[in-house]
Amino acid sequence: MTTRGNTNLPGPNGGIDETHDPNLRSWVESANDPTTDFPIQNLPLALCGMTNISSQGVHALVPIGDSFLDLDQLVVCKLLDKRIYPACHFSDFDDGIRAFRQLLSQDSFGWSALRRRLSELLTGRDPALRDNAEFRESCLIARDVVEADGYFESPEPPNYTDFYASIHHATNVGSMFRPDNALLPNYKHIPIGYHGRASSIVPSGTSFHRPVGQTSPPDSDPSAGPGFGPCKLMDYELEMGCVIGRGNALGSPVSIADAESHIFGLCIVNDCSARDLQQWEYVPLGPFLAKNFATTVSPYIVTMEALAPFRIPAYERPASDPRPLPYLTSEANTARGGFDITLEVHLQSAEMAKRSMAPVRLSKGNFRHMYWTFAQMVAHHTVNGCNLQPGDLLASGTISGPTRDSRGSMIELTWDGDPFANPPKLVPGTQRTPIELPTGEKRTFLGDGDTVIMKAYCEREGFRRIGFGECRGTVLPARV
Amino acid sequence: MTTRGNTNLPGPNGGIDETHDPNLRSWVESANDPTTDFPIQNLPLALCGMTNISSQGVHALVPIGDSFLDLDQLVVCKLLDKRIYPACHFSDFDDGIRAFRQLLSQDSFGWSALRRRLSELLTGRDPALRDNAEFRESCLIARDVVEADGYFESPEPPNYTDFYASIHHATNVGSMFRPDNALLPNYKHIPIGYHGRASSIVPSGTSFHRPVGQTSPPDSDPSAGPGFGPCKLMDYELEMGCVIGRGNALGSPVSIADAESHIFGLCIVNDCSARDLQQWEYVPLGPFLAKNFATTVSPYIVTMEALAPFRIPAYERPASDPRPLPYLTSEANTARGGFDITLEVHLQSAEMAKRSMAPVRLSKGNFRHMYWTFAQMVAHHTVNGCNLQPGDLLASGTISGPTRDSRGSMIELTWDGDPFANPPKLVPGTQRTPIELPTGEKRTFLGDGDTVIMKAYCEREGFRRIGFGECRGTVLPARV
Numbered sequence: 029m030t031t032r033g034n035t036n037l038p039g040p041n042g043g044i045d046e047t048h049d050p051n052l053r054s055w056v057e058s059a060n061d062p063t064t065d066f067p068i069q070n071l072p073l074a075l076c077g078m079t080n081i082s083s084q085g086v087h088a089l090v091p092i093g094d095s096f097l098d099l100d101q102l103v104v105c106k107l108l109d110k111r112i113y114p115a116c117h118f119s120d121f122d123d124g125i126r127a128f129r130q131l132l133s134q135d136s137f138g139w140s141a142l143r144r145r146l147s148e149l150l151t152g153r154d155p156a157l158r159d160n161a162e163f164r165e166s167c168l169i170a171r172d173v174v175e176a177d178g179y180f181e182s183p184e185p186p187n188y189t190d191f192y193a194s195i196h197h198a199t200n201v202g203s204m205f206r207p208d209n210a211l212l213p214n215y216k217h218i219p220i221g222y223h224g225r226a227s228s229i230v231p232s233g234t235s236f237h238r239p240v241g242q243t244s245p246p247d248s249d250p251s252a253g254p255g256f257g258p259c260k261l262m263d264y265e266l267e268m269g270c271v272i273g274r275g276n277a278l279g280s281p282v283s284i285a286d287a288e289s290h291i292f293g294l295c296i297v298n299d300c301s302a303r304d305l306q307q308w309e310y311v312p313l314g315p316f317l318a319k320n321f322a323t324t325v326s327p328y329i330v331t332m333e334a335l336a337p338f339r340i341p342a343y344e345r346p347a348s349d350p351r352p353l354p355y356l357t358s359e360a361n362t363a364r365g366g367f368d369i370t371l372e373v374h375l376q377s378a379e380m381a382k383r384s385m386a387p388v389r390l391s392k393g394n395f396r397h398m399y400w401t402f403a404q405m406v407a408h409h410t411v412n413g414c415n416l417q418p419g420d421l422l423a424s425g426t427i428s429g430p431t432r433d434s435r436g437s438m439i440e441l442t443w444d445g446d447p448f449a450n451p452p453k454l455v456p457g458t459q460r461t462p463i464e465l466p467t468g469e470k471r472t473f474l475g476d477g478d479t480v481i482m483k484a485y486c487e488r489e490g491f492r493r494i495g496f497g498e499c500r501g502t503v504l505p506a507r508v
Numbered sequence: 509m510t511t512r513g514n515t516n517l518p519g520p521n522g523g524i525d526e527t528h529d530p531n532l533r534s535w536v537e538s539a540n541d542p543t544t545d546f547p548i549q550n551l552p553l554a555l556c557g558m559t560n561i562s563s564q565g566v567h568a569l570v571p572i573g574d575s576f577l578d579l580d581q582l583v584v585c586k587l588l589d590k591r592i593y594p595a596c597h598f599s600d601f602d603d604g605i606r607a608f609r610q611l612l613s614q615d616s617f618g619w620s621a622l623r624r625r626l627s628e629l630l631t632g633r634d635p636a637l638r639d640n641a642e643f644r645e646s647c648l649i650a651r652d653v654v655e656a657d658g659y660f661e662s663p664e665p666p667n668y669t670d671f672y673a674s675i676h677h678a679t680n681v682g683s684m685f686r687p688d689n690a691l692l693p694n695y696k697h698i699p700i701g702y703h704g705r706a707s708s709i710v711p712s713g714t715s716f717h718r719p720v721g722q723t724s725p726p727d728s729d730p731s732a733g734p735g736f737g738p739c740k741l742m743d744y745e746l747e748m749g750c751v752i753g754r755g756n757a758l759g760s761p762v763s764i765a766d767a768e769s770h771i772f773g774l775c776i777v778n779d780c781s782a783r784d785l786q787q788w789e790y791v792p793l794g795p796f797l798a799k800n801f802a803t804t805v806s807p808y809i810v811t812m813e814a815l816a817p818f819r820i821p822a823y824e825r826p827a828s829d830p831r832p833l834p835y836l837t838s839e840a841n842t843a844r845g846g847f848d849i850t851l852e853v854h855l856q857s858a859e860m861a862k863r864s865m866a867p868v869r870l871s872k873g874n875f876r877h878m879y880w881t882f883a884q885m886v887a888h889h890t891v892n893g894c895n896l897q898p899g900d901l902l903a904s905g906t907i908s909g910p911t912r913d914s915r916g917s918m919i920e921l922t923w924d925g926d927p928f929a930n931p932p933k934l935v936p937g938t939q940r941t942p943i944e945l946p947t948g949e950k951r952t953f954l955g956d957g958d959t960v961i962m963k964a965y966c967e968r969e970g971f972r973r974i975g976f977g978e979c980r981g982t983v984l985p986a987r988v
Contacts, residue, residue: 126602186666187707192793202792212791217734218722222793223703223800227667227895228758237759239892242698242833254697256833278708278802279717279987305892311692313672313702314794317892320703322758353722353736412719412785412797413987415707507759507893 058093065495086124378477545975566604858957
């Protein structure tokens with residue numbers, strides 16, 4: 029086991045310090061707008077490819093209000109110590125990724141130093157940036173410039189793992205297929221996870237074609253052989269992702285006490301899923317082509333430090349549930365392993381876009397209802413010696429809450445069952461109520477041209493609201 | 509679908525040309541030894557980290573008899589065109605990997621040009637290397653120097669997928685757990701596969717600790733909760749891996765006709781498996797911690813060109829089996845999609861090593877018995893638009909043949925069932941005959957200190973034997 033004491037949890041005052049002060053204001057005026065996702069208390073990190081800006085390459089950017097601070101340029105202007113951010117000045121994709129991973133792989137003292145320095149520069153407590161027009165010109169980029177000349181990268185994870193940590197989701201989905209036996213016997217003991225595909229992770233805003241593949245033979249005639257064609261049951265899955273900072277060596281597990289010191293921050297993940305492909309392919313080795321055509325992530329990694337005010341206890345297990353094994357248990361995790369993050373999913377059909385109608389909200393939930401915490405997922409992932417690498421993405425699995433309107437996927441939202449009713453109301457999976465859009469269109473699953481927009485944000489009395497930006501993707505027709 | 513005609517299959521004369529001439533001899537005398545894995549007809553590629561040699565960094569090496577040709581040095585000496593191999597002269601790990609992937613991502617004309625050039629230099633048809641002592645000194649490295657000062661890398665795959673393509677293996681394993689229903693309904697329609705973990709892929713020779721993890725509650729008392737501790741059912745899985753050369757863009761499937769033009773070559777893979785961890789964790793999302801603690805690969809990628817003489821028809825499906833869907837079917841694949849590769853697994857316990865006893869052979873089989881070909885796996889993997897990247901590893905799944913002594917894992921070798929007997933002899937999974945080692949030690953699964961050595965080679969009348977080297981790994985005791 030690694031034995032560093034450098035854990036973010038619980039820390040003095042729960043990790044809350046002067047950078048979280050709700051009264052901090054920035055001279056970047058848009059950051060003071062109470063509705064912005066990116067006030068000076070947030071300071072998330074994004075990786076941005078620049079194609080037409082004086083400084084090309086892949087840069088690390090920090091959104092602040094409606095603008096972005098370019099960390100590479102901050103180093104060039106000697107406003108940021110190279111030891112804090114190992115900037116890269118080459119117009120080279122790989123070098124940019126490498127510098128980004130070096131930043132991620134620092135320990136949390138390095139991350140803290142960066143946060144404090146950015147806070148200092150952006151409040152103007154150190155006026156070096158605020159008062160120098162040339163520096164501001166170099167380092168501060170307007171959102172429309174980034175959007176015109178740049179493109180966000182996903183965090184380019186070396187490895188991707190998807191978990192299944194919402195008991196509400198697992199129960200809903202299990203109930204559709206196994207009404208008498210919704211939760212499998214391992215669920216309450218293991219943070220169930222499986223390896224996902226890293227290459228098909230794409231940044232928010234990427235459109236993707238509806239996948240083509242095999243589907244189950246008709247129930248009426250199993251000997252007819254499988255179907256083949258465009259996916260008919262196209263779904264999204266609302267998830268949070270955790271981006272690994274420091275890695276661990278192969279053969280060296282990370283203890284639950286240390287787990288959070290290996291997490292750099294969180295982002296939103298849409299684990300797009302082709303349900304009909306999945307149903308036919310997934311036994312006995314798990315989902316494959318149903319998941320690896322496009323996994324969308326939001327571009328901003330909100331740091332664990334920024335999230336400090338929004339930490340809450342882990343899921344409170346009923347007394348009848350088994351206690352997790354010791355390697356999955358710590359006092360700090362029980363007290364503060366969870367996150368209070370509000371989550372919304374919105375949908376805009378092509379017809380709605382054409383008629384300039386705003387996206388409609390499909391669900392509103394919260395990350396607080398997870399059965400397993402990210403710290404438990406990290407401890408479990410490495411207990412056998414598996415090595416995590418800087419930049420790896422661990423996704424939570426679909427986040428569904430206890431109520432119908434907090435379900436994190438279409439397959440759950442349009443399903444008429446209620447496994448939590450007493451007595452349970454377990455209607456077979458095929459009985460569905462479509463969602464009606466403002467255009468009169470109906471959806472049980474996603475249609476071509478539909479855009480899914482996921483949002484996440486944290487609010488708490490006495491603190492500034494911070495947000496994750498959005499995770500957006502549009503389904504294009506199948507290529508046939 | 510990509511529409512390049514540049515497929516390796518079937519090609520004039522099945523891709524066999526003067527570089528396969530069995531009478532070719534090299535001035536590197538050890539390459540002419542009839543028992544070497546690396547005659548001049550082979551010329552596989554390895555990625556080697558150099559730690560104490562004049563030219564540091566990660567280099568591409570080609571084994572020839574008992575020596576290695578350093579491609580980077582060949583470029584330095586102007587014996588190899590930079591357009592054929594984009595050598596890297598930096599003592600930097602990432603740059604070496606990048607150059608290697610650039611070589612992989614060429615089309616097969618580039619690969620052919622490299623093969624021809626190496627053949628020319630090593631026969632002496634072009635005497636430029638043979639007759640220049642300084643060049644020989646720079647470019648030709650003795651095996652013991654590489655072993656003392658270097659370390660082989662795995663191909664460092666960006667992504668790793670494991671298939672399940674041996675029907676004998678699937679039937680054996682299925683029979684243990686579902687005697688009446690060994691093969692699931694999708695097996696004969698889909699080359700079943702799942703995502704593996706790239707970070708825990710290690711090169712041959714890497715020892716690894718027995719993993720620790722959760723195991724099923726005892727059958728006698730399911731309410732007792734899961735066990736926790738070192739894996740008790742440690743197994744190997746004999747597989748062949750296919751290393752992707754050219755990638756494909758997200759959203760652009762690779763047709764079966766083009767599939768082989770995306771494959772650079774093959775290597776041996778040991779998909780080490782913790783059976784007891786797997787049994788408890790694998791529903792419903794597939795194997796996870798049972799597989800991601802160490803996956804060993806042989807360091808030499810034997811090119812598709814070198815394998816041309818050893819191509820054979822794909823598995824001949826009985827008339828009662830369903831025909832694969834069109835996207836998995838091509839005449840060329842049916843005629844020559846298979847490989848005639850002999851496979852052996854050897855075991856040496858710590859006690860045997862101490863007493864200087866040679867490893868004992870556990871099995872001997874052949875890659876010809878696979879139900880699905882690598883071309884079908886590539887076509888299936890990408891049919892939904894999934895993108896493959898240069899260097900990606902696709903493993904075949906455990907390779908078992910129709911006979912007991914050709915089973916590719918301990919769980920099969922020590923199992924007393926025979927699903928192919930007529931009538932089938934389906935003994936429940938727990939009935940096992942241990943393997944007795946020459947020391948008198950007995951094994952139903954791997955013990956601490958056991959070294960597993962996998963070998964692969966091709967032999968055919970009228971051609972030189974070529975080999976894959978070996979894939980070796982030792983189980984160390986669990987860290988507890």
